[in-house]
Amino acid sequence: MANHSNINDEKREFYKSRNKQEMKMQVYTFVMMIAFTLVAFGLVLAEVDAMFTIPIILVLAGVQVLFQLYYFMHMNTAGHEWPAAMIYSGIFAAALTVLALATIVWW
Amino acid sequence: MKGWMSRFKAVFALAVLALILSGCGEPFLSALQPRGDGAEQIFQLMVLSVVIMLFVFVVVMIIYVFVVIKFRRKKGQEDFIPKQTEGNHALETLWTVIPIILLLILAVPTVQYSFEFADVSPETTAEGDELDQIWIDVTGKQYWWHFEYQDLEVSTSQEIYIPTDRKVYLSMISDDVIHSFWVPSIQGKMDVNPTGNRNEMHLHAQEEGVYWGKCAELCGPSHSLMDFKVIAVSPGEFEQWVEEMQEVSEEDVPESETAQDGQELFADNCLACHAVGSSPNKVGPNLTSFADRVNLAGVFEMNEENLFEWIDTKGEDMKPGNLMVDAPYDLNEEEINNIIEYLMTLSPGEINPDSAENGVYQDSDLSGLFPEEEEEGEDSEEEEDGDSEDNGDEEEQESEEDSEEDSEENSDE
Amino acid sequence: MSTTANNKAGFGSALWDYLTTVDHKKIAILYLVAGMFFFILGGLQAMLIRIQLISPDNEFISAQFYNEVLTMHGTTMIFLAAMPLLFALMNAVLPLQIGARDVAFPFINALGFWLFFFGGIFLNVSWFTGGAPDVGWTAYAPLSLFSEGHGVDYYAIGLQISGIGTLIGGINFIVTVVNMRAPGMTYMRMPLFTWTAFIASVLILFAFPALTVGLFLLTFDRLFGAHFFNPDMGGNVIIWEHLFWIFGHPEVYILILPAFGVFSEVIPTFAKKRLFGYSSMVFATVLIAFLGFMVWAHHMFTVGLGPIANSIFAVATMAIAVPTGIKIFNWLFTLWGGSIRMTSPMVFALGFIPTFTIGGMTGVMLASSAADYQYHDSYFVVAHFHYVIVGGVVLGIFAGLIYWWPKMFGTMLNEKLNHWFFWLFFFGFHLTFFFQHFLGLMGMPRRYWKFLPDQGLDLFNLISTIGAFFMAIGTIVFLYNVVVTQMKNVKVGPDPWDARTLEWAIASPPPFYNFKQLPLVRGLDPLWIEKMENNGRMQPAEPLGDVHMPNNSFVPFVMSLGLFIAGFGVMYQGGMWILAGIGFAITAGSLLYRSIKDDLGYHIHKEDFDKEEGDGSNG
């Protein structure tokens, strides 16, 4: 490829440090995710009222997923416009599906 | 109900169209010749939508015909290069907005009727009193229909009798696969599902008559032979029919000896699956009023020849896949003929499909069927203990009002 | 196919070539042949249906067989005829229209075809092993659980296999459009066929997984003792209906959108005008796709979901009429002021407009949830969907086939015969289906093996059957035309229709590398622009260089064959488990082989191009 030799050591160092920076973020993300998980399990174990717990743990799950997508899967970086578009379309179709199956199969 | 129509400018067009459409089909079957409230409302909706569609179609076709004639390449124009227009915002807005308006006109009655058809609360008289509700439990089975009149101890198969003076409410479920209950000239269809829920709908026939019902959901080889009848009779005749039906019992003995013999054979070979008199639904149709049936097994001409073939072959070729083929009996010609003779005595009384067609109207407010209907006051307290002995199943109505109603009625007995 | 083209190939090597090809143009031909085969099969089944219904109380075929024919007619036509024929068109022209040398995943493209093909064969094997599926193409549970024999198993597994093929084929097209466009080919310069194919592929991506799951559940219930749809064990039959229609409704737009695309190519070409309202056409396409996901329950109005759900879905469904209407009027105004040539593709397009409008309008009538209580599962619905499918999709497919035939094969179908085909088919079509609207309202439910005498249904059914024969004759004229044309084999130039888009800038049929140099696209309708402003030849966007090409591969065939074999094992179980073992081993083995063995393709060196020059064949 054209840009092989262009990458000199200087640049590489720059990338390395930037990657390191990013990796730090990833670890923070991870810590947050673990924390969220603990909260979710904690709420259930503490037998907090269901009307309260269920929305909360669903939101926690949603945020965790966004963490995964944006940080672990790098959707926050450039070149992910189409992936994001498709994932959100998928989420849209998925939400409708779940909503319908959870409500209008009507027992 | 017709508010939306009164303001509609094309009433005249509607009338003409309705006239044309209603020429189509047989009155006992066609959705285009409505004889029931529901069918009529839907017919209005159809006419409205056809008018809208015709309008759209005419517009499209005028442009289309004009364009195709006017802009055909003519001789000598081979090198003509038309102007390459990109678009036109005014036009594009126009053909976005007008359809939206047309669709809104259609959407309003659509939503209104959707709710109306789902409403199974009791009708009210002009004075505001609630009318008694006749609830019928409908069970669809491969390939026949069973009907039980709640609280009346009457059950039939293949044919339901309904009075013409009021709505009749159906609570429907399937015993096997999905069927769909459709009486085109009275009301639109509703699926009959095997899953725990009961679907509810109502019928109101405006005229006496024998209306054909069809199964509209593919349910196996004989799906196309799963017909039934709705026999709409005047309220007085209906009341009489109910009373006659309540009288019948398995033990009733026919007069002729051969028929008595037939009855015994019937008891030995057939009663495992069939019933005479009020019964919960069984493997085969209830035969209480068999001799009065319009058709044998829903579709065949009612004569002894067909009946003989039916019993002899267990309907194997007549209704492919029907479940009577499992019957274990083995009968000779004479025995079958005796059974036939017995079956032909199964006519509980004077009310039969003819009553729907003979033009006789007997009035009644059906209060005979619903004793103490007058006292439908607030004194539900004392009725508490009566509740428990009722068969609870029938009260699984979805709508709260009904179950209230029901428990009150039941406990009065 | 290695570096050079070998022209004088025998039958054996030609066959091998097609079995291993990864060239989208050849895959297009594979789709075309298989799709036509299934179209004729489905058409013959339709003829059986119509003959059975020619008169009341007819006993021409038995009830059980009728249900099998009916099911296979619907399934075959939708999954094995219409979709593949559209895929044929997409494969043939989509990469050319965006100026690409190839699709994004040539290997997966081939795999997609073979999976579809083996899935289709699998489904049809059922005829010979005790009966085809007999529960309608919608396979509603629990009838599909009760159905005896293995018919429904063939349905579930066959569609599963071909569904995977369709899904990966769809992904291939999406990525091709996203990544492979020629320089200057921005999204808003893409031809409408490309746009609609792209959006249809997106619909495939999101709709097919629901079918996949539905079919899995059905398979598990039937073959492995699960209870998803068994009410006795807590199952719920409505789940199947939802899953099927969450897939099923987008599916019908998957079918119609590419057909819209075809007409959006044909009409501008033969009106000699650019498409009116291009950007609103794109917008309408996207909007239809979006709304298409929110309306599926209009197939379930009578299920008893309640008035609230029914109303919501009714209104959402009606909304689709708006973007579709935008399209209709844009086509009409493309014609306005044009210079219309009545070529056969154009005649198909002109036949489409009123026919589809009628079909769409009956669709809106159906969308009126309360009124649907009367229409549902009656012949009114049958009439509706044949108006949109035959009047839209099938006319679109034939318009596209005739239009792009020169591009695919380098020959021109006989115009006169094409006109005959059109008029026979079109006349027969309306004769067949127009009166079915009335049949439905007069009380004739669909999927009826028999209708009874004395119910006023005889005449219209008879007319309908007569109409079907006209359609059959028309189709035969077309097939005859194809045979004669290919026998004569008179070659035509690159641009026989005087068209506007990029695919007409290269030889007919195109060389296997498509574009020697990628073209520079300067606007919508690039070829037209060059015709108007230049000498009518595309300017290259790059200097002549080596061209990278993928290697042929036999793996897609083998991989699909493996699933085909495994399907039998899973179905018959018992001693046949061994087949499942073998089949899955073949598939897994070829997957492993594919991932372990490097496949880097090869290069055509620029020096070699001159040898190819002028030689219309594409190796």
Added chain:
Amino acid sequence: MADDMLKSGNLPEHPERATLEGSNKFMGFWFFLGGETVLFASLFGTFLALRNSNAEGPAREDVFGLGLVFIMTIILLTSSLTSVYAMYHMRNHSFKKMQLWLGVTVALGLAFLGFEIYEFVHYVHDYEFGFRTSAFGSAFYTLVGFHGAHVAFGLLWFITLMIRNNKRGLNLYNAPKFYIASLYWHFIDVVWVFIFTVVYLMGMV
């Protein structure tokens, strides 16, 4: 040019997307994940519809235990992080470290799968709660089983890639493959987040 792809060394910053083939794979795989979203949504929807349909069989509260699920969750989340580490080293072009972290990921994945199998066996034996027990059983095993199958497939994928490329190191041809395998792994984690929330936690509140 093509053969260059197999040369390691001198890789660009984003080796996974540097070639057209790589970029195609990258896009295609993301889109595939969009489709997978609907696939799992259909399974989740089915599960939700049938969550109380245990017929006579055990209900959710009867069988689920949170301890095991918690451990599994932590394992899978951690494996997500380790695969991020692997990709981090890929971007720094240190193949050995990438392999190492992938190895850790695989080990964690195996542990997860082991626990899952243990869980299933436990349910079947101790609670007589199986795939055929009830509609709920079918829905539960199908949803969680589909996820488990994805885990198993992901593991096989990682292992194949690691073995195949062990000798020759990172290059433009295999970098995209590693990258999309790790995307897949994250996606599996995403699904699990919803499984533990919707299936287990919501089943226990």
